[in-house]
Amino acid sequence: xxxxxxxxxxxxxxxxxxxxxxxxxxxxxxxxxxxxxxxxxxxxxxxxxxxxxxxxxxxxxxxxxxxxxxxxxxxxxxxxxxxxxxxxxxxxxxxxxxxxxxxxxxxxxxxxxxxxxxxxxxxxxxxxxxxxxxxxxxxxxxxxxxxxxxxxxxxxxxxxxxxxxxxxxxxxxxxxxxxxxxxxxxxxxxxxxxxxxxxxxxxxxxxxxxxxxxxxxxxxxxxxxxxxxxxxxxxxxxxxxxxxxxxxxxxxxxxxxxxxxxxxxxxxxxxxxxxxxxxxxxxxxxxxxxxxxxxxxxxxxxx
Amino acid sequence: xxxxxxxxxxxxxxxxxxxxxxxxxxxxxxxxxxxxxxxxxxxxxxxxxxxxxxxxxxxxxxxxxxxxxxxxxxxxxxxxxxxxxxxxxxxxxxxxxxxxxxxxxxxxxxxxxxxxxxxxxxxxxxxxxxxxxxxxxxxxxxxxxxxxxxxxxxxxxxxxxxxxxxxxxxxxxxxxxxxxxxxxxxxxxxxxxxxxxxxxxxxxxxxxxxxxxxxxxxxxxxxxxxxxxxxxxxxxxxxxxxxxxxxxxxxxxxxxxxxxxxxxxxxxxxxxxxxxxxxxxxxxxxxxxxxxxxxxxxxxxxx
Numbered sequence: 051x052x053x054x055x056x057x058x059x060x061x062x063x064x065x066x067x068x069x070x071x072x073x074x075x076x077x078x079x080x081x082x083x084x085x086x087x088x089x090x091x092x093x094x095x096x097x098x099x100x101x102x103x104x105x106x107x108x109x110x111x112x113x114x115x116x117x118x119x120x121x122x123x124x125x126x127x128x129x130x131x132x133x134x135x136x137x138x139x140x141x142x143x144x145x146x147x148x149x150x151x152x153x154x155x156x157x158x159x160x161x162x163x164x165x166x167x168x169x170x171x172x173x174x175x176x177x178x179x180x181x182x183x184x185x186x187x188x189x190x191x192x193x194x195x196x197x198x199x200x201x202x203x204x205x206x207x208x209x210x211x212x213x214x215x216x217x218x219x220x221x222x223x224x225x226x227x228x229x230x231x232x233x234x235x236x237x238x239x240x241x242x243x244x245x246x247x248x249x250x251x252x253x254x255x256x257x258x259x260x261x262x263x264x265x266x267x268x269x270x271x272x273x274x275x276x277x278x279x280x281x282x283x284x285x286x287x288x289x290x291x292x293x294x295x296x297x298x299x300x301x302x303x304x305x306x307x308x309x310x311x312x313x314x315x316x317x318x319x320x321x322x323x324x325x326x327x328x329x330x331x332x333x334x335x336x337x338x339x340x341x342x343x344x345x346x347x348x349x350x351x352x353x
Numbered sequence: 354x355x356x357x358x359x360x361x362x363x364x365x366x367x368x369x370x371x372x373x374x375x376x377x378x379x380x381x382x383x384x385x386x387x388x389x390x391x392x393x394x395x396x397x398x399x400x401x402x403x404x405x406x407x408x409x410x411x412x413x414x415x416x417x418x419x420x421x422x423x424x425x426x427x428x429x430x431x432x433x434x435x436x437x438x439x440x441x442x443x444x445x446x447x448x449x450x451x452x453x454x455x456x457x458x459x460x461x462x463x464x465x466x467x468x469x470x471x472x473x474x475x476x477x478x479x480x481x482x483x484x485x486x487x488x489x490x491x492x493x494x495x496x497x498x499x500x501x502x503x504x505x506x507x508x509x510x511x512x513x514x515x516x517x518x519x520x521x522x523x524x525x526x527x528x529x530x531x532x533x534x535x536x537x538x539x540x541x542x543x544x545x546x547x548x549x550x551x552x553x554x555x556x557x558x559x560x561x562x563x564x565x566x567x568x569x570x571x572x573x574x575x576x577x578x579x580x581x582x583x584x585x586x587x588x589x590x591x592x593x594x595x596x597x598x599x600x601x602x603x604x605x606x607x608x609x610x611x612x613x614x615x616x617x618x619x620x621x622x623x624x625x626x627x628x629x630x631x632x633x634x635x636x637x638x639x640x641x642x643x644x645x646x647x648x649x650x651x652x653x654x655x656x
Contacts, residue, residue, distance in 0.1 A: 163493070183490045184483025187532050190466070215557040223539050229490050232535070236526050236551050245562060247550040248539050254518040259548060262565065 059321040061288070063201070066208045067331035071116050074338045078117040081345075089345035090119040091149040091175065091337075092141050096134065096160065097127040102153045109151070112334045118341055121147070131160045135168055142170040145352075148345035149175035151337070172348050175340040178225065186230060189237045192347065194340055199231035201332030202267060202288050207241040211265065211286055211321065214243040219260050221276065221309070222269035223250045227290050231267060256280075268309035276310040278318070287315065287322040290329050362624040364591070366504070369511045370634035374419050377641045381420040384648075392648035393422040394452040394478065394640075395444050399437065399463060400430040405456045412454070415637045421644055424450070434463050438471055445473040451648035452478035454640070475651055478643040481528065489533060492540045495650065497643055502534035504635030505570060505591050510544040514568065514589055514624065517546040522563050524579065524612070525572035526553045530593050534570060559583075571612035579613040581621070590618065590625040593632050 082088050091113050095106045106122065113120045123137060134156075141147050150173045156162050171181040177196035185193035206213060218235050222228040228248055235244040249259050251270070260266055260280040268276045269290035281287065291309030308325030316322050323329055385391050394416050398409045409425065416423045426440060437459075444450050453476045459465050474484040480499040488496035509516060521538050525531040531551055538547040552562050554573070563569055563583040571579045572593035584590065594612030611628030619625050626632055 163491075180484050180487025180491060180493070183487035184485065185487075187486045187490060187536070188466075188483060188528055190483070215555050217557070217562065225491055229536070229539070232551070233490070233532070236532070236553070243555045245550065245552045245556040245559075247548065248535070249548045250539070252518050252546045253548040254520070256548075259520065259565075262562075 058316045058319045061205060061209050061286075061321050061323045061328060063205055063323055063328040064331045066205055067201075067335035069208075070204070070332075070335040071112070071338055074335070074342055075116040077342055081342075082117070085349075087345075087349075088117065088119050089148045089341050090121065090146055091151065091341045092121040092123060092147045093151050093153065094123045094125070094134070094137060094141075095153045096125045096129050097157045099155075102155075106153050109334060109337055112338060113341065116338050118338065127157055129157070129160065131164055134160055134165055138165060138168045142168075142173065147173065148348060149173055149341040151176050173344055175337060175344055177230065177340065183225070183230065183233075187233050194344060195234060196226060196230045197333045197336040197340060198227050198269075198290060198329065199234050200336040200339070201329055202227075202231055202290065203234050203241055204336065205288070205323070205329065205332050206265070206286075209321065213241060213265070215245070216264040217245045217247065217262060218265045218267065219247045219249060219263035220267040220269060221249050221256070221260065222267075222271065222290070223248050224269065224271075227267075227269040231269070270309050272309060273307040274309070274311040274314075276315065278311070278314050281315050281318050283318050284320045285318070287319050288329060289323050289325050291325065292330060361619045361622045364508060364512050364589075364624050364626045364631060366508055366626055366631040367634045369508055370504075370638035372511075373507070373635075373638040374415070374641055377638075377645055378419040380645055384645075385420070388652075390648075390652075391420065391422050392451045392644050393424065393449055394454065394644045395424040395426060395450045396454050396456065397426045397428070397437070397440060397444075398456040399428045399432050400460045402458075405458075409456050412637060412640055415641060416644065419641050421641065430460055432460070432463065434467055437463055437468055441468065441471045445471075445476065450476065451651060452476055452644040454479050476647055478640060478647055480533065480643065486528070486533065486536075490536050497647060498537060499529060499533045500636045500639035500643060501530050501572075501593060501632065502537050503639040503642070504632055505530075505534055505593065506537050506544055507639065508591070508626070508632065508635050509568070509589075512624065516544060516568070519547050519567040520550065520565060521547045521568045521570065522550045522552060522566035523570040523572060524552050524559070524563065525570075525574070525593070526551050527572065527574075530570075530572040534572070573612050575612060576610040577612070577614040577617075579618065581614070581617050584618050584621050586621050587623045588621070590622050591632060592626050592628050594628065595633060 093106050110120045141150050150169050166178045171179045174194050177194040182194045220228050232246045232248050236246045257279045261282045265286045267288045273293040273295050289308035289310040293307045294304040295307045297305045396409050413423045444453050453472050469481045474482045477497050480497040485497045523531050535549045535551050538545050539549045560582045564585045568589045570591045576596035576598050592611035592613040596610045597607040598610045600608045
C-alpha cells in the first residue's frame with residue numbers, strides 16, 4: 051500500500067478502531083454486570099440495495115462483537131413513509147431499544163427528512179436529527195454526533211495530531227461529513243479549537259486553498275480527486291472517500307478508491323489514512339460508541 | 354467617517370435596512386387587508402441591564418414602525434428559571450403571538466439553554482433553538498436563522514457582492530454570528546455557495562489566514578482588532594462588532610467602535626461596512642423579516 055520512498059506515517063484506522071471497540075466491549079461488560087442491562091441497537095433498512103445490505107450486516111456484526119444486542123428490520127422496497135414511521139414510533143417507545151439507525155439512502159417514495167425528524171433524538175445514533183446537529187453546533191456535550199466525522203476527530207486525537215490552532219481544510223460540505231466535522235473541529239477544547247475551512251465543488255482556487263491546510267480532509271465522493279497540487283509538504287491527510295472504480299483485471303470488476311490519489315501524494319504528507327482501513331473502520335467503531343452513549347443518556351434521563 | 358483618499362465603497366446597512374423594512378411594512382399591510390390578522394412579536398427581558406433595555410426598546414420601536422404588534426414582558430432580576438419558563442409556555446400556547454424573543458444575556462440564576470430550548474421553534478425569531486440551528490445546517494428553508502448572520506448575508510446580496518465560489522473568512526465562532534453565518538454561506542444557492550473559513554482567538558497565523566479572504570467578516574468582539582496586516586487589497590469587509598471604548602472627550606464617556614480599525618484599512622478595501630450604520634440596522638430589519646416568516650409558517654401549519 052505504501053511506497054518504499056515515502057516518509058509518511060500511515061494512520062491505521064483499523065488498529066485504532068479495534069482498540070476503541072475493545073474499550074466499548076469492556077464498558078458494556080461492566081454495564082451488564084452492574085445493571086443486568088445490555089444496550090440494544092435497532093437497524094432499519096428498506097429495499098433491496100445490495101450495498102446497503104452489506105453496510106447494515108457489517109454494523110450488526112460489529113455490534114454483536116462488542117456485546118450490543120441488535121435487531122435488523124428489513125422492510126420491502128414498497129414500504130410507505132407512514133409504514134416506516136409506524137416502525138420508528140414503535141422503536142422510539144420501546145424501553146429495550148437504545149439506538150435506532152436507518153440505513154440511507156431510503157427509496158425515493160419515502161420522505162427522508164420526515165423519517166430523520168421522527169427518530170427520538172436520544173436514540174439517534176446516526177446523529178442526523180436537527181436537534182443533534184443544532185446541539186453539536188452549540189457545543190452541547192449531549193449531542194449525538196454523526197459517526198464519520200466523530201471517527202475523523204477521534205483518529206486525529208488518538209494519533210496525537212494536534213488540532214488546536216491548526217488549519218483544517220475540509221473538501222466537501224455534506225451533512226454526513228463536511229458540515230458536522232467542521233462544527234466538531236471548531237468547538238472549544240481538546241481535539242478541537244481548529245481554524246476550519248469548508249471548501250467544495252463550487253470553490254474557486256480549490257487546490258490553492260487546500261495547500262494552506264495543516265490537516266486536509268477529502269470528503270467529496272470523487273475517486274482520487276485530491277492530487278499533488280492540492281497538498282503541501284508535511285500536511286496530514288484524512289481520506290473519507292469510498293468509491294468503486296471499474297477495473298476489469300480484478301475479480302469483482304471494480305476496486306475501492308478513496309478521494310485521494312494516495313500513491314501520488316503519500317510521500318509529501320506527514321501522515322495519511324489508507325483506503326480501505328482508515329476512516330471506514332473508525333465510522334463503525336463510533337456507531338458502537340454512540341449506541342453506548344445513547345443507552346447511558348437514556349438511563350440517566352430515566353433515573 | 355470615510356477618509357478622502359479612500360476608494361472603498363461604503364456598505365450602508367441603514368439604507369438597505371430601511372428598504373427591507375419598507376418591504377416588510379407593505380407585506381404586513383397586505384396580510385392585514387386579506388386576513389385581518391397582524392403579526393405579533395413578544396419580547397422578554399429579565400433584570401435591569403440598561404443596554405438590554407435599550408436593545409429591546411429599539412426592537413419594539415422598529416416592529417411598531419412596520420406594523421407588527423408587540424408585547425414587552427419585563428421581568429425582575431429575581432425571576433427564576435421556572436417563572437420564566439411559565440411565561441415562555443404561555444407565549445408558546447397563545448395563537449395571537451407569532452414571534453418570541455428573549456433578550457440575552459439572562460441573569461446568571463436563569464439557565465439560558467433551558468429557556469432557549471423551551472421556545473417553540475416555530476416562534477423562535479432569534480433562531481437560537483437547536484432545531485433551527487440544525488435545520489440551518491441542513492439547508493432546510495423552514496429554519497429561522499439568527500438575525501445578525503441573516504443580515505450579513507442579505508447585505509452582501511443586496512449590495513451585489515458575489516459569494517459563489519468566493520472565500521469568506523469569518524473571525525469569531527459564536528453561536529450568535531460566526532457559526533450560523535458559516536452555515537448560511539456554505540449552503541447551496543444564490544447568496545451562498547462560498548468557501549468558508551471560521552477562525553478565532555486560538556487560530557495560528559490569524560492575520561495570514563484573514564489575508565486570503567475575498568470577504569472578511571469580523572465578529573470577535575474586540576475593538577479595532579482587524580488592522581492593516583489582516584487585509585489584502587480589494588477585500589470586502591463586514592464589521593459585526595459593537596464595542597464601547599472609553600473616551601473622556603465624548604459626552605457619554607465612551608464611543609462605539611467596531612471590530613475593525615476602519616480608518617486604517619478602509620482605503621485597501623473594495624467595500625466596507627461602517628460602525629454604526631452597517632450590520633447593526635440589518636440585524637433589526639431581519640428580526641422584522643423573521644417575525645413575518647414565523648407568522649406565515651404558523652398560518653400555513655394551521656391551515
